Amino acid sequence: MIRPLQVADRVWVATTTGTGGPSGPAPVSRHRDDLRRAAALPEWRAREFLAGRGLLRALLAAVRPDLAGAEIVPGPRGKPALRGHPDVGVSVSHTEGGAAAGVAVGRALGVDLQHPADRPNPALVRRLLPGHAHLLAALPPERAAAEVAWVWTAQEACVKASGAGLAGRPWTIDVPPGARTGHWSGYRWTTLRDHSTTPLSCAYTDDPDDPD
Numbered sequence: 544m545i546r547p548l549q550v551a552d553r554v555w556v557a558t559t560t561g562t563g564g565p566s567g568p569a570p571v572s573r574h575r576d577d578l579r580r581a582a583a584l585p586e587w588r589a590r591e592f593l594a595g596r597g598l599l600r601a602l603l604a605a606v607r608p609d610l611a612g613a614e615i616v617p618g619p620r621g622k623p624a625l626r627g628h629p630d631v632g633v634s635v636s637h638t639e640g641g642a643a644a645g646v647a648v649g650r651a652l653g654v655d656l657q658h659p660a661d662r663p664n665p666a667l668v669r670r671l672l673p674g675h676a677h678l679l680a681a682l683p684p685e686r687a688a689a690e691v692a693w694v695w696t697a698q699e700a701c702v703k704a705s706g707a708g709l710a711g712r713p714w715t716i717d718v719p720p721g722a723r724t725g726h727w728s729g730y731r732w733t734t735l736r737d738h739s740t741t742p743l744s745c746a747y748t749d750d751p752d753d754p755d
Contacts, residue, residue: 546634551733558656564705570601599635610725632652645735653745654703654745655745659689662684668742698714699744700744704730722734730749
């Protein structure tokens with residue numbers, strides 16, 4: 544059974560990489576629309592796709608049960624949406640050994656989950672952290688690589704929420720190492736460091752009434 548995490552007002556995330564103990568594999572979707580879309584994919588991608596869709600539908604069943612059976616359709620850049628419910632933001636992410644999904648009512652949303660490398664790639668560090676790369680130099684390689692993954696998930700979650708994807712140049716978003724939350728172009732991003740054993744972040748439409 545999934546454990547929804549309420550990240551902010553009307554924003555929830557679920558992941559199979561939670562810190563509260565093994566969450567088990569994502570529930571596999573058996574929804575007819577999901578199965579139809581999966582049939583056109585390679586076998587490995589179909590398994591990943593149905594696991595992500597299953598986790599998203601399980602999260603919907605927990606927080607908006609009236610929408611658990613809604614058709615999930617891809618947008619122009621592949622961002623998923625619920626047909627007929629443009630006011631509900633949804634997002635799914637996969638990585639080695641895990642999946643994450645998010646639901647936001649009345650807000651755009653992006654989630655990103657990233658299994659870290661064994662050690663940081665210097666070129667990637669310079670690209671993602673041009674003003675903060677020196678802060679990673681004193682860290683052990685494994686910890687530095689994990690921090691790069693945390694930064695990338697926050698950056699990627701922002702452009703997923705905006706719907707721009709890589710065209711939004713996520714590497715230009717300033718996310719300092721160790722940061723837990725911040726703002727970018729009308730969105731708030733949050734790194735879920737206390738809730739996931741694998742780097743996981745979400746971003747959602749900012750609300751000026753939300754406390755910092």
